[in-house]
Amino acid sequence: MDWEPGLSIWKQIEKQLLSDIADGVFAPGDKMPTEMELVRRFGVNRHTVRRAMAALVDTNVVRVEQGRGAFVQEQILDYPLGAKTRFSQIVSGRHRLPDKRLVSSEVIKANATIAGYLDLKPGTRVIELFSVSEADGVPLAVATSYLPAGRFDGIVEIFKETKSLTEAFKRFGIDDYSRKTTRISATLPSSRVASLLKQAKNRPVISTESIDVDADGVPIEFGTTAFSSDRVQLIVE
Amino acid sequence: MDWEPGLSIWKQIEKQLLSDIADGVFAPGDKMPTEMELVRRFGVNRHTVRRAMAALVDTNVVRVEQGRGAFVQEQILDYPLGAKTRFSQIVSGRHRLPDKRLVSSEVIKANATIAGYLDLKPGTRVIELFSVSEADGVPLAVATSYLPAGRFDGIVEIFKETKSLTEAFKRFGIDDYSRKTTRISATLPSSRVASLLKQAKNRPVISTESIDVDADGVPIEFGTTAFSSDRVQLIVE
């Protein structure tokens, strides 16, 4: 490897690795060579390699995990739609850090649509949760969830604390629940959703409507979710 | 200085400097201590100090300039309104990197308002420029400018190349021009403007309408500008 003067070596290494990734030498999800391997390849000090990798981490091109190595960051998360798929499991299964932020919540009276999905009488009080799901700080989806207020009184505080609906349901004695139906379509986001997703208003989102039921088949949640189509791909098998 | 175990020293230094800044020990625009001074203060190696500073640069809290030092990033730019004040001069005078990005441009027929300000007959062709002004990559203002198309044919290309209206005017023989009037008010931004300014839609902007004239007093530009009120303060003296 020979270095062109005028540009720091770590920037040239960054450039080289970036073009390797662009060329598919390292595909998304792949493990990158270890620091020591890169040291041998480029013939520089380990710190110089680390400086280049830090730049790639900054731009979210790679992800580094202590003890495991560096991986090319998948820009698109495969989100399998199954009866038992849980957001946090999917994200942490990909070695990324899940987070679910509650934006707002309130108790409202169910309209005919919501009541229908939840098997309630229209006018019954339901809890509305508005939240953003993130992986490594990057927003992937914004969701509006409706839960029967009678059955889940006080669930908002538990959700805030655990940041997980699955966990919150457990506190209400529901150890097991499953997805009954998911409807999928594509729309343009409202400006509020676009800004929460940190994406342009003219980029489409995948919108889903879903119903979750408990072990007895009783609806416990109706939700609409807007997935960033640039960062998430839904998988049905 | 004593270090609590479990948290890396550079992170503790970052935290300390951050709270110094929050406490006003170092005010926005102030020069931070030099790396060597911080080395003596914290009793660590220079690289450790640099690691902490790099984190502060990443979060846009400080700005480092080779050969000069590190400075607390000013969140508010003072923008003096004068006959000869030029955006790029003001920004680079604060040791920040100015940039003016052309978003779109087209030739339209002047309506009564624009024609009136430019001393043209309604229906005359004018060039419309829509641009974003940035300092260190942070957007400060979005501007719509109208110029007589007849007098400034081809100015768009020059503006794209030089990123400066002042420079573009020079190519048309106008070495000197000045601000005739500036009207100032406050509004809420359109969603397009808010997104270009990378600020929330509910944060107000300072909107100005301005007329620039050449040395002979002939109008050469009518513009409306929306300044981010969180980052810019207009100064009239």
Added chain:
DNA sequence: ATGCAATATTTGTCTAGACGTCTATACATA
């Protein structure tokens, strides 16, 4: 085959030093 403990691998942090690059300042010169 399974589970656990020891070992190896890999990334993270800190120190030390050398030299390069950019800026500001003082000074000499024209």
Added chain:
DNA sequence: TATGTATAGACGTCTAGACAAATATTGCAT
């Protein structure tokens, strides 16, 4: 006065080495 030069100060890059922390692998005992 203006300009160029020398120098000092400050940040940028690169190398070298040691140890810590997290993870993966190996091998042993059951």
